[in-house]
Amino acid sequence: MLKNGSKEQREIIINAFRGHAPTLLRIKHAAEVLEYAYNDFANAHQRYNIITEFYGKEFILFREDKIRSLTEILAEKPEKKAVIMKHLDEIIGAVNEKETLRLSILHKLMLDFFENCDEEKKNNLLDSLKDKIPEFIHTPDGAKLAIKLIWFAPVKERKLIVKNFKDLSVKAAMEHYGHRVLLALFDTIDDTVLLNKVIVSELANDMKKLIEDEWGEKVIHYLVHPRDGRGIDKREIAFLAEGDSNPHSKKEKKDRYGQLYTGITENLYPYLAANFEELVFEANKSSFVVACLETTSQYDLFDRQVPADGRKSCNEAIVELAKKDFVPMDQEGFHIIEHQSGSFVLSAILRCDSALPEEERLSVALVEGLTKQQLGSWISCNKGCHILLKMLQVGGPKVVEKLKAAISRKHLDNYKSKGANLLKAHLDGKTGK
Structure with missing residues (x-):
């Protein structure tokens, strides 16, 4: 009915979800229907109403006309933070499984949670996701969450994150949002030997496919010219720069980028010439x-x-x-x-x-x-x-x-x-x- 119904029928279906979004997300097939409605048919305000249901019953009963981020809501009502964080923590813990992890609704909820929770909760979320990063970088919120987790992660966890991109690097590089996560890894990871072995070597071996792809080319361009406005949007550069102050990256940028560049040259220039x-x-x-x-x-x-x-x-x-x-x-x-x-x-x-x-x-x-x-x-x-x-x-x-x-x-x-x-x-x- 969502796919073939009229606009009015879709409105009725989406409105029928009111008050049930947290329950639907806990049920595999129902979660897929909710995701389909959220991504393909709901307008911005309807998506906002679906997300805020996960903040607690108050947001189901009293809907707002103005769309606000969770950070803005908490700034206005700091007394609500403990309750909202508790609701988000519970739902994320209940549905954070392989089948549900690919859903953009969950990505949005996890990002909201990570951006507003305390250090201990951040560590708990990192611990539950550090070996699953490639599974949720295909959406804007999922990619943003992955990047923030990389910035937050200590050295040991970063190595595990990199290793989990084995055989998935080319796929990630060719994704609209996923490629940004690779750029964040290039900016952040000090162990360039591991990066070259797991990720850069895979990219180098598929040079033709990547350079012919809109997003893949940006990844190769970044290895040659990091933070270059000709290769990526200046707003994206500004966002990536937010991670420069993370406490776990110690290597000089010039050394990190130079070592990653050497990992791509052997394949890049013969490809260009040919x-x-x-x-x-x-x-x-x-x-x-x-x-x-x-x-x-x-x-x-x-x-x-x-x-x-x-x-x-x-x-x-x-x-x-x-x-x-x-x-x-x-x-x-x-x-x-x-x-x-x-x-x-x-x-x-x-x-x-x-x-x-x-x-x-x-x-x-x-x-x-x-x-x-x-x-x-x-x-x-x-x-x-x-x-x-x-x-x-x-x-x-x-x-x-x-x-x-x-x-x-x-x-x-x-x-x-x-x-x-x-x-x-x-x-x-x-x-x-």
Whole structure:
């Protein structure tokens, strides 16, 4: 009836639950019906009324029009805290079993309880859930509870939490909410050897699946660039930062993140090189590619060093794409020079050349891998001129010499794009390097 009934019929069913939610949650099949109604059909106020029934009989008899968090309720009525905590403690203890643990209603109740109970009750809840974390991270409240439990947990319990992600790391990484729990583990766990062995190695072995997935890519991005606003929402970064003051994480961030990064590099860069064309021409993947290949800046939380072999193999992949015949405005498919995402990647990687040894520079790889004719053909489009200009600005004497030999000034004078004008000015010595 919930699934196929009219809006009015659903309202009648949901209203019929009034006063019975705590009883229904204790019965397996009834709990599933309550969960279905709560998640799929109840509006925000109806969900609030269902949850507050677990706070005690007073909230069944006297319903409120204003939706408030339990913390707000307790701030206004501190005398009710003992009774409400007792009700929540009892219901959580009664239904905290495998079948019920996946229900979002229970996740909400446990989160309310954890955020408002005393230290002893927090420890009791942690003790009952520490080996079950992966089972309830698929909902927003479940993931938030898991993260807060990780922050709260002492070192011994943290190790157990990590071990329980064995064979479940990839699944968690690809979940809308579950992936956030992995980020919290990366932020918090000092035993990076264990993290790399149990979680990071599993992620590394399924690189393709993760990078192709919206949430999986964010997890890999975080291992490369933790707390990077290009990879995750700034509100999520702010929430994760709340755990930085936990009393059990002792290792320096730069050491923790650096050690986790080394666990992903062996698989990450060969994957990028082998799939460069697919990744670079996809707008929402190009920024990920850049994040993986850019050099460390003042905004990074650790000294990230791309393995030399990994960078060289990616440069070689770029050269192979750049070698393709350049046909301006080719409707069959833009050349990497003219493609919006492709030229963005080239520009971003070239900006890093000055910080790299010559053998790892993209500008060097391009002038060594392409003919004069191929390089010179880029002047016929605006983006191509910008790339050539960038190469002249960051390249060493060998790069500059080869580019000047490749660029036909006579042909360049025929083009009036902004890039062409800037390139001409640079060649004429009218701009600084």
